[in-house]
Amino acid sequence: MKILFLGDVMGRAGRAAVAEQLPALRREWALDFVVVNGENATAGAGLSPAHAKEMLDAGADCITLGDHAFDQRDMLGYAEQEPRIIRPLNYAKGAPGRGARVFEATGGRRILVAQALGQVFMKRPFDDPFSALETVLKAHPLGGAVQAALIDIHCEATSEKMATGHWCDGRASVVVGTHTHVPTGDAQILPGGTAYLSDAGMCGDYNSVIGMEKLEPIRRFVTGMSKGRFEPAAGPATLSGFYVETDDRTGLATRAVMVRLGGRLQESRP
Numbered sequence: 211m212k213i214l215f216l217g218d219v220m221g222r223a224g225r226a227a228v229a230e231q232l233p234a235l236r237r238e239w240a241l242d243f244v245v246v247n248g249e250n251a252t253a254g255a256g257l258s259p260a261h262a263k264e265m266l267d268a269g270a271d272c273i274t275l276g277d278h279a280f281d282q283r284d285m286l287g288y289a290e291q292e293p294r295i296i297r298p299l300n301y302a303k304g305a306p307g308r309g310a311r312v313f314e315a316t317g318g319r320r321i322l323v324a325q326a327l328g329q330v331f332m333k334r335p336f337d338d339p340f341s342a343l344e345t346v347l348k349a350h351p352l353g354g355a356v357q358a359a360l361i362d363i364h365c366e367a368t369s370e371k372m373a374t375g376h377w378c379d380g381r382a383s384v385v386v387g388t389h390t391h392v393p394t395g396d397a398q399i400l401p402g403g404t405a406y407l408s409d410a411g412m413c414g415d416y417n418s419v420i421g422m423e424k425l426e427p428i429r430r431f432v433t434g435m436s437k438g439r440f441e442p443a444a445g446p447a448t449l450s451g452f453y454v455e456t457d458d459r460t461g462l463a464t465r466a467v468m469v470r471l472g473g474r475l476q477e478s479r480p
Contacts, residue, residue: 357458416448
């Protein structure tokens, strides 16, 4: 199976990059399944139903969220209605929507998509992500219930992401980190056959401070005071993500490549 994961979509620039490039990539790379993290797609904080629909229409099969999952109030109801939206497994008890789901990819193959939030350096004390993922992975073994499984681990600390990757090794096809908006260079296939990347980066304008216009973040760092709101940077965006090929028989990864297209970053493609 050919899987593309796109990192945190940041504001209008990120949405435009997905809308402009994803339809062609699906054809050019013969993609079987596309997952997009959309938790910052609406003004840099959360995801609105309208913007979710834009990305689904562009070719996303599934959209994952994160700690900003419900910053846009309309998402509370939309997450219940739209099965292609995945919020974190270990979010608040009683949160709407679901944290994992099995989807149908091309050829009738089945792929599990799940997301968990990390605990290290995060603002809220989320429930244990490992216990939440254990339940899901046990219920959907590779090569049996599903032909592939992708875990979006939404964390601040790379150590926690790496621990998750090794802990899932051999039980998931892909473990990919999100949240920091900074792409890492450690794409690899772990010893047990799981494709791993600490952070997919963002789909957004990298002439910024993690996707925000530079002036206000710099002011706050230099003076300790705020003068205005953070606003997403609106320049040309880089589409950042992770491309993985898997073996349908075992569900394990056979190829793993970082993706960087357009904008300011050096290009990388399969």
